[in-house]
Amino acid sequence: MAPPPPSMAPRMTALFLRVLTFAFLMVSLVILTTNTDTLETGIGEIKVRFKDMYSYRYMLAAAAFGLAYTILQIALTLNHIVKGNGAQTSGDGKLVFDFYGDKVVSYILATGAAAAFGATKDMKPIFAGLGGDKFFNKGYASASLLLLGFVCTAISSVFSSYALPKKV
Numbered sequence: 001m002a003p004p005p006p007s008m009a010p011r012m013t014a015l016f017l018r019v020l021t022f023a024f025l026m027v028s029l030v031i032l033t034t035n036t037d038t039l040e041t042g043i044g045e046i047k048v049r050f051k052d053m054y055s056y057r058y059m060l061a062a063a064a065f066g067l068a069y070t071i072l073q074i075a076l077t078l079n080h081i082v083k084g085n086g087a088q089t090s091g092d093g094k095l096v097f098d099f100y101g102d103k104v105v106s107y108i109l110a111t112g113a114a115a116a117f118g119a120t121k122d123m124k125p126i127f128a129g130l131g132g133d134k135f136f137n138k139g140y141a142s143a144s145l146l147l148l149g150f151v152c153t154a155i156s157s158v159f160s161s162y163a164l165p166k167k168v
Contacts, residue, residue: 010163011081014156018074021152025067025109028145032060035142037135039127048135055119056139062112063146066153069105073098073156099164102157109150116143 035050050056076094116139124136 008081010159011077014159015074015077015081017152017156017159018070018077021149021156022067022070022074024145024149024152025063025070028142028149029060029063029067031138031145032056032063032142035135035138039130039135041130046130050139053119053123053139055115059112059116059143059146062108063149066105066109066112066146066149069101070153073101095160095164098160099157102153102160106150106153106157109146109153113143113147113150116146 032050035056037048039046039048050060080094120136120139120143124133127136
């Protein structure tokens, strides 16, 4: 198979980053939403779910918003690739949408990951003797994947920043 034409290389790179972002956010969402544990207290058992912590709920919202944006961007990028519209022939509106959308979504993903990391760091020592390690370790795993999704979106943001001045 022949390599894509040079005008398609930026779109293919963007597609690769978007698919990688999708994978990180989807796995983060699955880990987060299935995160439950039972804590043993002196007076009984307490079932803890991700929705019991506000920061985990914010992380869920950030991941869901990022996932929706990423799916939209994958569809738009595939549309440009299939129709043969390389980076040089994209409309200015699409480039501006990419530019601002990538910036906003990357910040939302970063704050979602940061909120979860902070809450997990604060809460894990409090529940250490009650058997909540599994719950908080899954919180760390989900936040780490969200952070990787942020990194991919931030890289996409840099690429969209480079594409915009060519059109202005």
